[in-house]
Amino acid sequence: MQMERYLSQVAVKEIFPSGQRIIEESSIAVIGMGGTGSSIAEMFVRMGVGKITIVDDDKIEPSNLNRQAMYKEDDIGLKKVDVARTELLRINGETQVNAIDKRLSFNNADEILSQVDLIMDGTDNYDARNVINVVSARLRKPWIFTAVEGTFGYVKTIIPGKTSCLSCFGYPDRGEGVACTIQGVVPTAIRAISSLAVTSAIKFLINRESQGELVYMDVWKPVLDILPIPRNEECKVCGNL
Numbered sequence: 001m002q003m004e005r006y007l008s009q010v011a012v013k014e015i016f017p018s019g020q021r022i023i024e025e026s027s028i029a030v031i032g033m034g035g036t037g038s039s040i041a042e043m044f045v046r047m048g049v050g051k052i053t054i055v056d057d058d059k060i061e062p063s064n065l066n067r068q069a070m071y072k073e074d075d076i077g078l079k080k081v082d083v084a085r086t087e088l089l090r091i092n093g094e095t096q097v098n099a100i101d102k103r104l105s106f107n108n109a110d111e112i113l114s115q116v117d118l119i120m121d122g123t124d125n126y127d128a129r130n131v132i133n134v135v136s137a138r139l140r141k142p143w144i145f146t147a148v149e150g151t152f153g154y155v156k157t158i159i160p161g162k163t164s165c166l167s168c169f170g171y172p173d174r175g176e177g178v179a180c181t182i183q184g185v186v187p188t189a190i191r192a193i194s195s196l197a198v199t200s201a202i203k204f205l206i207n208r209e210s211q212g213e214l215v216y217m218d219v220w221k222p223v224l225d226i227l228p229i230p231r232n233e234e235c236k237v238c239g240n241l
């Protein structure tokens with residue numbers, strides 16, 4: 001551990017050197033390298049995560065730049081995973097960065113997700129979240145759900161067999177959702193939800209537990225609420241775990 005580099009976070013009693021060692025030994029997958037995913041990846045790499053796998057097949061567009069802080073004007077037209085990999089290694093050369101230029105699907109999810117300790121949802125559509133929900137339940141892999149819309153967003157830790165999953169509360173299992181450029185999203189809401197998601201992830205990695213509550217945050221009002229989401233015994237995804 002490079003103690004000097006991480007001095008300020010290790011000084012926090014919730015992390016402490018033992019938690020920092022866990023972060024450095026962890027392997028994380030971040031699905032989607034848009035606003036939320038790239039923010040999440042940056043925070044993890046700055047905090048010293050051992051290995052990060054980033055998954056996305058999109059190219060950088062001008063309309064991404066107001067909120068996707070990983071990318072700059074001269075990156076337009078390049079692949080998000082290529083630029084993100086270079087930037088993440090510039091931030092922290094100690095982290096292993098595995099860039100996968102694919103859209104997560106039922107065809108490739110088992111292979112990608114089985115190799116990590118924790119999955120971070122940086123996606124923007126129901127289809128992709130459903131892939132993560134179903135495959136993580138099968139593999140018993142914990143994951144952090146995120147969603148941002150307008151001025152608000154949600155974060156939920158999902159531990160298959162222990163907490164509720166997305167299907168437990170009837171979250172749609174298909175659909176593209178509506179692109180950020182159409183429905184609108186405040187860039188600051190993306191940063192706030194990303195911060196909550198990384199905090200939830202690090203808490204889980206260190207303590208290995210979560211009640212799986214849904215955290216709702218609106219940056220405009222502002223308000224933060226915690227909604228308990230009990231497991232559903234009849235859930236078609238996790239009811240038999």
Ligand SMILES: [Zn+2]
Pocket residue numbers: 164165166167168169232235236237238239
């Ligand atoms: Zn469920």
